[in-house]
Amino acid sequence: MLSAAEQPAAGPPALAVRGLSKTYPARRARRGRPATPEVRASDGITLEVRRGEIFGLLGPNGAGKTTLVRQLTGLLRPDTGSITVLGHDLVRHPRRAARLLSHLGQEATALEDLTVALAAETTARLRGLGRADARRERDAVLEELGLGPLAGRPLKRLSGGQRRLACVAAALTGSRPLLVLDEPTTGMDPVARRAVWAAVDRRRAEEGATVLLVTHNVIEAETVMDRVAVMDGGRVIACDTPGGLKAMVGDDVRLDLVWRDAPPPQIPEIAALREAATVTGRRWSLRMSPERARAAITTVTTGPAFAALDDFTLATPTLEDVYLSLGGSGEGLVRA
Numbered sequence: 001m002l003s004a005a006e007q008p009a010a011g012p013p014a015l016a017v018r019g020l021s022k023t024y025p026a027r028r029a030r031r032g033r034p035a036t037p038e039v040r041a042s043d044g045i046t047l048e049v050r051r052g053e054i055f056g057l058l059g060p061n062g063a064g065k066t067t068l069v070r071q072l073t074g075l076l077r078p079d080t081g082s083i084t085v086l087g088h089d090l091v092r093h094p095r096r097a098a099r100l101l102s103h104l105g106q107e108a109t110a111l112e113d114l115t116v117a118l119a120a121e122t123t124a125r126l127r128g129l130g131r132a133d134a135r136r137e138r139d140a141v142l143e144e145l146g147l148g149p150l151a152g153r154p155l156k157r158l159s160g161g162q163r164r165l166a167c168v169a170a171a172l173t174g175s176r177p178l179l180v181l182d183e184p185t186t187g188m189d190p191v192a193r194r195a196v197w198a199a200v201d202r203r204r205a206e207e208g209a210t211v212l213l214v215t216h217n218v219i220e221a222e223t224v225m226d227r228v229a230v231m232d233g234g235r236v237i238a239c240d241t242p243g244g245l246k247a248m249v250g251d252d253v254r255l256d257l258v259w260r261d262a263p264p265p266q267i268p269e270i271a272a273l274r275e276a277a278t279v280t281g282r283r284w285s286l287r288m289s290p291e292r293a294r295a296a297i298t299t300v301t302t303g304p305a306f307a308a309l310d311d312f313t314l315a316t317p318t319l320e321d322v323y324l325s326l327g328g329s330g331e332g333l334v335r336a
């Protein structure tokens with residue numbers, strides 16, 4: 001028998017967004033607070049997420065990911081455009097969002113005073129489960145995420161990563177068909193991250209859940225997601241599978257140079273590399289053909305350049321390279 005994820009998706013898509021725009025108005029300076037300009041945080045976004053997909057929104061700080069998510073979850077009203085979740089028009093009926101999706105936002109203020117166990121149980125109850133079912137779900141999700149030993153601790157007395165994990169546990173209760181998770185693994189160690197991804201994948205495989213994930217971690221985006229929308233300046237600048245996106249940069253490889261001291265500027269080959277590089281502090285990132293990369297490595301590993309070099313790495317393209325090739329700045333993307 002096919003798993004839920006393998007069955008052909010019937011009916012409307014899990015999520016359809018068409019021509020979505022949102023502008024935060026300019027604010028005048030008041031009581032020592034500086035004036036802020038108008039920001040067009042969603043600028044004509046159109047995308048479709050299929051049922052059972054793990055779909056990512058990737059982009060650096062300020063790209064407009066959270067603004068998009070807040071509109072999807074009914075917390076913010078778009079200026080124009082439509083949002084449909086499993087056939088329901090959420091712009092016209094924003095309250096339906098609570099029944100259709102589970103939203104893990106970036107902050108956990110509402111749950112801070114509760115213990116880990118009570119946060120999960122209360123969320124399950126709020127989503128309509130009876131007491132016995134809510135407790136069963138609570139126990140299962142705490143076990144699944146390795147939170148048993150922390151069950152009796154209030155969230156506000158946990159470390160950042162532990163608190164985040166407790167919020168994920170609460171978000172996973174109640175079997176919502178669409179999970180909208182904004183940076184779910186922020187601050188988590190690799191064991192906790194793996195537990196989260198396994199739990200998310202299980203809901204997709206066993207319950208046919210669809211997952212929309214916000215991240216600026218390019219490695220997570222590549223390993224976990226079926227398709228990725230790359231965002232910049234409030235727009236979707238590309239949308240494909242991680243493999244499809246990477247094919248856009250062809251055979252190019254990525255050369256990263258980290259300098260200990262300022263590299264010798266009088267060497268023309270070094271000056272040419274500097275011209276072509278994206279510079280972040282001491283790091284120069286270059287995308288180039290394998291032949292050019294070989295020549296560049298010869299240049300930087302000989303003579304005075306080598307004395308100034310701290311480290312270099314040569315790698316096949318990542319989603320970060322795709323992002324850079326599409327004109328994104330790359331700043332703020334995480335690579336760990």
Ligand SMILES: Nc1ncnc2c1ncn2[C@@H]1O[C@H](COP(=O)(O)OP(=O)(O)OP(=O)(O)O)[C@@H](O)[C@H]1O
Pocket residue numbers: 024025039040041059060061062063064065066067068216
């Ligand atoms: N309440 C607000 N009022 C005015 N401008 C805002 C507000 N919230 C966000 N913005 C601006 O809208 C743009 C998009 O912000 P948003 O929070 O959606 O980005 P993001 O991609 O989620 O970033 P991050 O990765 O840092 O969470 C940014 O320029 C931001 O400064």
